[in-house]
Amino acid sequence: MDYNTILNQIYREVQPWIEQGKVADYIPALADVPLNKFGMVVRMNSGMEYSVGDSDESFSIQSISKLLSLTMVHTKDQSVINQRVGVEPSGNPFNSLVQLEYENGIPRNPFINAGALVMADCMLSLYDNAQQELLNMFRKLSGNNLISFDPVVANSEREHGYRNYALVNFMKSFGNIHNNIDDVVDLYFNQCSVKMSCTDLARTFSFLANRGMCIDGDIITDVSQTKRINAIMLTCGTYDAVGNFAFEVGLPAKSGVGGGIVAVIPNHMTIAVWSPGLDRNGNSLAAIKALELFTTYCGNSIF
Numbered sequence: 001m002d003y004n005t006i007l008n009q010i011y012r013e014v015q016p017w018i019e020q021g022k023v024a025d026y027i028p029a030l031a032d033v034p035l036n037k038f039g040m041v042v043r044m045n046s047g048m049e050y051s052v053g054d055s056d057e058s059f060s061i062q063s064i065s066k067l068l069s070l071t072m073v074h075t076k077d078q079s080v081i082n083q084r085v086g087v088e089p090s091g092n093p094f095n096s097l098v099q100l101e102y103e104n105g106i107p108r109n110p111f112i113n114a115g116a117l118v119m120a121d122c123m124l125s126l127y128d129n130a131q132q133e134l135l136n137m138f139r140k141l142s143g144n145n146l147i148s149f150d151p152v153v154a155n156s157e158r159e160h161g162y163r164n165y166a167l168v169n170f171m172k173s174f175g176n177i178h179n180n181i182d183d184v185v186d187l188y189f190n191q192c193s194v195k196m197s198c199t200d201l202a203r204t205f206s207f208l209a210n211r212g213m214c215i216d217g218d219i220i221t222d223v224s225q226t227k228r229i230n231a232i233m234l235t236c237g238t239y240d241a242v243g244n245f246a247f248e249v250g251l252p253a254k255s256g257v258g259g260g261i262v263a264v265i266p267n268h269m270t271i272a273v274w275s276p277g278l279d280r281n282g283n284s285l286a287a288i289k290a291l292e293l294f295t296t297y298c299g300n301s302i303f
């Protein structure tokens with residue numbers, strides 16, 4: 001397969017989609033990101049990498065960070081899934097409060113904001129210095145020691161994150177948050193603010209395509225944990241559009257409101273795409289289009 005030619009073809013074809021979306025201006029610091037960006041990286045399990053466009057430019061990974069917090073919690077305490085958070089799609093927007101009331105403060109899955117806040121709470125209970133250990137893990141998995149939190153984005157979320165404060169308070173009232181509320185939201189806002197490029201992301205999450213083995217050869221997740229995390233990505237990873245994403249793209253993936261998407265072809269490759277313009281569900285318009293073209297041109301999806 002000539003991946004360079006395929007990526008260049010995709011780059012040409014997504015141009016009309018790139019400026020059609022809208023940046024996530026509900027986080028004011030993200031409103032300044034130029035719309036006309038597009039990067040894509042394909043990393044094979046062999047280590048070969050193919051890229052096009054702004055693939056080495058860092059952006060705010062936002063919800064893609066939830067993939068790592070889920071991994072770090074699930075590998076330490078498997079009881080969290082099912083007891084404190086479910087694995088079903090919510091059918092509601094990612095920051096919705098409504099289901100929590102009649103489902104007794106148990107979020108539907110670890111990728112909606114409520115679920116990710118429970119994961120942040122678990123991180124605080126399971127790790128001595130959760131923020132630093134999360135950052136260390138990002139650096140190890142990507143092989144990039146420069147990865148860090150972006151204090152401007154984290155502060156912007158802190159100042160405007162009324163819904164996240166509401167979610168965490170509400171879940172605390174049901175007993176599903178064990179730590180101090182300010183510590184939980186602080187970790188959550190910091191993890192969402194992490195800046196990475198498509199190259200960093202494709203390297204970081206390549207363990208999910210490689211039966212748990214990361215780029216330095218260490219095993220991060222066993223085969224069963226890898227399967228479970230990929231399954232949650234497939235059913236809950238792209239907000240309230242997972243059905244359409246599976247239909248169009250056919251891969252487990254996790255998106256973020258910074259415009260990034262990481263997708264996995266188990267046993268083969270990891271793909272990271274970024275373009276800041278979002279559709280009404282919060283997924284990058286051009287990144288979804290690029291992934292759809294990729295699986296179509298390669299004739300390769302999980303189905």
Ligand code: GLU
Nearest residue numbers: 062063094113192256257
């Ligand atoms: N930090 C964002 C929020 O809490 C994450 C949203 C996302 O990327 O889904 O609203």
